[in-house]
Amino acid sequence: MTATFVKHELKAFWRSKNTGKSIAVRVVMGLLILYLLLIVCAIGFNLDKLLLKGGGKTDIVVTYCGIILLYYLSDLFTRLQLQDLPTLRVQPYLQLPVKRNSLVRYLAFTALLSVFNLWPFLLFVPFVLKIIMTDSGGVAALAFVVSIAGLTVFNNYLALYLKRKANINGWIFLIAVAVIILIGLSDFLWHFISIRKFSYLFFGGLIKYPLLAVIPVLLGAVMYYLNFLYLKDNLYLEELGSRKDTKYKSSTEYPFLSRFGSVGDLAANELKLIFRNKRPRSALIMGLFFMFYGLMFYPNPQMNGEGYKVFVSMFMTGIFIINYGQFMYAWQASHFDGLLVSKVKFGEFLRAKYLLFTMVSTVFLLLATPYVYFGWKTLVIEVIMYLWNIGVNTTMVLFFANRNYKRMDLSKGAAFNWEGMSGNQWILSFPLLIAPFIIYVPFALFHQANTGLGILGIVGLVCTFTRGFWIKKLEADFHTKRYTIAEGFRNK
Template sequence: MLLTLLSHQWKAELRSSVFRKGLVLNMITGLLILYFGSVFLFLGFHIDDILAKAFPEQSPVALFNGALLYYFMIDLFFRFILQELPVLAVEPYLHLPIPKSKLVHFVLLKSVPSFFNLLPLLFLVPFMVSAVLPAYDTGVALVWLLALLAITLFNNFLLLYFKRQMSNKPLYTLAFGVAVTLLMVLEYLNALQLQEVSEAVFGSLLQQPWLIVVPVLLLAGVYLLNYLFLKVHTYPEELSVRKQSKVEGRDITFLNRFGEIGKLIELELKLVWRHKRPKSLVIMSVVFLFYGLMFYRSEGWMEGYAGLVFVGIFMTGMPMFNYGQFVPGWQSSHFDALLTRRISPYQFYAAKFWMFVSVVTLAFILTLPYGFLGYKIILINTAAFLFNIGVNVFVVFFFSVYNTRRLDLNKGSAFNWQGVGGHQLLMQLPTLLLPVLIYAPFGFMGVPYLGIAAIGLLGLIGFTLQKQLLQWSARWFVKHKYKLAASFRQD
């Protein structure tokens, strides 16, 4: 039955118009996967030599084991931001004589061959061959590898469970994020040496291979947790979906998989691409990414932390600030028509939220090379990135209802003050200064990294509670939508 369901999914992908229209995009994605896969494969075969040259007095295997806990925590973070939930259209199968358990198992197993689960194989297997096998028996090396793969899959199913719980029980996900953050704080305060713990835990697998039962049991437990949750939520009454509005726009095919919100994002991207003013703002945002060359080369900025927090918020969030300061003015010319459509305010803001999360994530990735100038730049920019997607994006939504001036999208941004008002300045103050104020008391107490952690934690809490905050933004918009419509008609 699992093979039958897999064949149905494969045929649906091949026969869909999305697959044919997105063939070029799929080829580009495949080339990127091959490139990064080759990089990780190269590192897997040569990381033992790199570690031996950098730390000649220590064993490369012990050093590698000492970094594994950090790796799995970073893996959890990127899964939380990027990993999608595996889905299956269950309704067509519920009336057939197919055990519901098989449908649930298929949905869970569908997540196993993902990029996040396959990528570790490209450097774990070569490292085992080049470094672990020469020092230990073959059986011990295989047990060590299987334990790491079990923990990788444990991360996979753990994140899937918490992502499914985000909408119904966001406090569960919040507690999980707080626990991970607490580990980082304990590491910073030297109350818990994660490197030593990691080296002891994974080194014990090489000394006592029977300990593999621990990660296997953890994997089985989290798999069972997901299984029970999905089985309870596959009844027809649980699957009933409220009738949603239809939004036109199907040219950017890969966005169709995200439903109505994806189509709204597609329309927003078309608006940017087809009009001069939003396009010029995008170009300006790209230029702002190079401002780090001016700030980070100054010794005065690099010695402190508050200035770097300001720069981190500025650089990772500038695309969102530039475009978000005129929301919903971009739709001012057809705002009345927008109100007549069956598009809920929640959908409207959710589409902008995920578009902002995407561009801020891209800006954050593009600023990572600045980390070569100092490791703390990466830490601060990561906290700034979380703050932007968890707090500042909702600050932008709060001030959006005061943007009552109509915009002419065919005029450029240079020396164009149309639509600019005092609320834009008011919006910039909390978005840029609030994280600095959060950091300030920690800086005065001489614990700067706790201040950075507080900024990141606040952003993580906001991102976890995104559904509730988006609902609040939608209600705030409903209170002001008629005032906005009347203002846009007058200009």
């Protein structure tokens, strides 16, 4: 049955309208992946030399055993961001005499065909063959290889399980990422635990007790079984639909949005779209990573000027607006025709976008407030650029969104994915980055930087309080381009 599924997938690929484009993208991605694999392979074959240089007086076997679990922790974090879920159009098979177990086994099997599952073998196995086998014998080396395989399978299915659960409840993804980050901080920053010591405790023990290799294999088997059960229980669309209907109700997931009426419902739906889909969720997570942007500039005396703070504050409080906003209507590309004929007024649709950007930017401003450690002026600049972002940049992004006619697939990750992007995005992003400096720089050159900052804040406030006017202008502009946008979104 697996061979039949593969044949059907190949036929669907070759009969697609965009076969030529898909082949070109896959060739480019294949070359890039091959290049990365060659780099990992080179590191693997020279890992003993690298550990000898970086480990100081520590035995390289001790250092090697200590970094394996660190790798798998970072591997899990990377998989949550980049690894794709294996897919199969199951609807046509559900009405045929095809066993559900066959469908689930196929999905589970294709989940192993990921480049992420090659990296640990290329990175760690050469060291095992060169050092562990020579020093401790073939049985210990086999135990290491089996343990690496077991942990790789465990990470593979754990990441897929979390991503599938996150498709129903986006908070699961954020909690998983937060737990991984906290574990890393507990080791490297707070020193509550030592992942390296725990890693050496297990992998160092493999040398004396090779039977310990059964533990990672059991963990991988249990994680595979959990995925199998979850897919089997949720294979029918009706079951998924009924569960969602009983668990989720409009914007009641976010009670604070109910006070905004229909605009709050639209904003709540936008949040659901972000949490449940990979591409928009990546824009939110990238924004969270930019919260550490200040650590690159503020501690550096050469980059601690007010001009740098304007730049950094604009990014920290507005990166989500820039990243997410440039594809504003493309997020709804799959049901854009339905929006055009729905009862939803486009003015309310725009107000929901304003509300979403304001909420996210407010959260980012609160997360950036600890930078007051570098001076109260830093916090003042962050607040000014926050006002600029929710007032000026939000309006500019929505204006530019009316000129984006390329659709995108929400289920695909953002890494190495240029779907929905064009030269217009790059050109139109320049005004977003340059506009505040057009106002600020002339005043700074004449030693009136505070005046420039004040004007930036005033302009941001004025645009925020005149949103009604800008929404009418944006709505009128949209009505002149809506059919062109819809036509662009229909091209798959």
